[in-house]
Amino acid sequence: MAIRVILADDHPLTRAGLRDYIAKERDLVLVGEASDGDEAWDLIERERPDVALLDIRMPGENGVSLARRIKESSLPVIPVMLTSFDAQQYVMASLRAGARGYILKTVTPEELSRAIRVVARGGLYLDGEVARSIEDGDSAFESLSGREREVLLYAARGLSSKEIAKDLIISERTVQTHLASIYDKLGARNKTEAMLLALKYGIVALEELIE
């Protein structure tokens, strides 16, 4: 059965290109297009597609908030961000909002179809250009200790070292030591990358990370 997809982007030329990308794949079918957030929501409610490709910046409701609305309404629709924003913080914001994929608009046709298939299967797809270290990192990572995993999850929820220290009843310095060790083991350069890498390696589940 073909994967039903909708595309929401305010730029007609972009939509045209992506439409053709999708049309090339036999197992994908584009069931609707929207040029702003409100239209996109109507389309999602009406068509109940398997995957919704959403631009982050759109007139009306933006993509991240649409993803959150889908999650809150428990619709069986998988939001995927399709955007020009290459900031890792948008990846985190999108994942927290319920998106299962993050793709830049400069994506190749092959990547786009792969992404749609991965998320439709229940997986997570992040664009290599946003999280570059995720792409070129070999998967030879050291496994995290239980405490480290715990610290990473707390940090992922946006808690400061001080708060983590308080919650886990350890010193702030210990929290920082744990974080440094986590970065080192995963080959991450910062917190966001550590989280994305932990997701990629399956050290943490997306649900754990965003709860």
Next chain:
Amino acid sequence: MRRHLLILLTVAIMIPSFAALVLGGIGLVQHERAMERVARSYVVDIAESVASRLDMSWSRARSFPLNDRERFLRLRQVTWGLSIPGWVAVVDVNGTVLVSTADAEVLRLLWQKGIPVGSAIEVDSREGEKYTLAAFPAGDTGWYVVAAVSWDKLMGPMMRFNRWPILVGLIGFLGIVSVLALWKWLVAPLRVLGNEVSSLQLGKDIPQGDDPSAVFEIRRLRQVLEQLARGAVERAQLMKQYVGDIVRVQEEERSRIAREIHDGPLQDVTALIHQIRLSRMVKDPKNEDTRHLENAEDGAIHAVSEMRALCDELSPPWLDLGLSQALDELTERLSRHLGVEIPVEVDCDEELPADVTLSFFRVVQEAVHNSVRHGRASRVSLRLSCDNGKALLEIADDGTGFEPPGDFEELRVRGHRGLANMSERMSLIGGKLEVGSSDEGGTLIRCKWGPTSSSA
């Protein structure tokens, strides 16, 4: 000499004035004493000479027996012809005046028991007039010759014509009074004014507009100074407003341009990439056209990444995500580009206003660059905390540090705009920027924002 002229001048007037006052006093006392001596010797002389004459005629009269009346006549002869200032009288032991010069009743009033005989003394009459008086015994007649002069009547003119010590004293006194006035109304207010002006921060302080204890010229000077200072303060405020407007307009413009690039050309080129890829899919990879398309695609991809970088530099779209995430993104990028470690600690659940977020963001951007460029830091740590609508951002590095300037404007004048800009940014949102030393010996920049730190 010129530096202390006013003090020297004051002293220069003060010394002769004092000297004159003292000299006048001494002169007065000396004069008084001289007059006393003159009066004493005068009365003593008179009393003595009359007494001796009386004694002589008395001895002669004894060889020629005379009756009382003749005796008395002789006595009168002795005293009659005297025409002198003052009074002379002959009294017996009981104080009864036997004979006297005209108007000598006054002597009876002055005559009292206990007056020493043979020397002069000063006596005050009941009316307070001063007299010098001398009594001499006239041989063995049993009578006394009393002579007196009134200070007022005899010496009066002499005293009057010898008032120079008083005059000198008066001049001295006037001198001292004018020196005090000079000090109180001119020198002291001038010195106060001088101190005020030397510590005056033009554009910030307004000096006292009037000094009631100063001379007219200084008061007018103060008025003018106050007006000038007021003008400077107004200009400074206007300047601040201008700068604020410029920064605001610049930010608005940057964000508008970034948005337009992002929504316009960036989307267009992205669409172009799609089209190139689509056309490449139907071409034979070995075809010459495919090679051209590949080049076009590479160029377009390059253009997209350049435009993204331009947007980020102008006004990054991720600022919309809020300060905490914007800081994460910024520091992750900076740490990649500059090769420094930038740990971020955020303890802030509050949503800060967009202009505050932007200002903090710009300060961090500038501060991290400064730490690396000027302080050669390898680690810059950020700490953001919020509490009840107040926000505190600390940026500490392990660089070489520097001596914080007293005035950021001074740095601006010297061409170092970084700190001045950061400080300006904070003051525009009503916040404050402080510069100090970090625990590691580097620089610590502390930005405070909130209702209490509002300087506006």
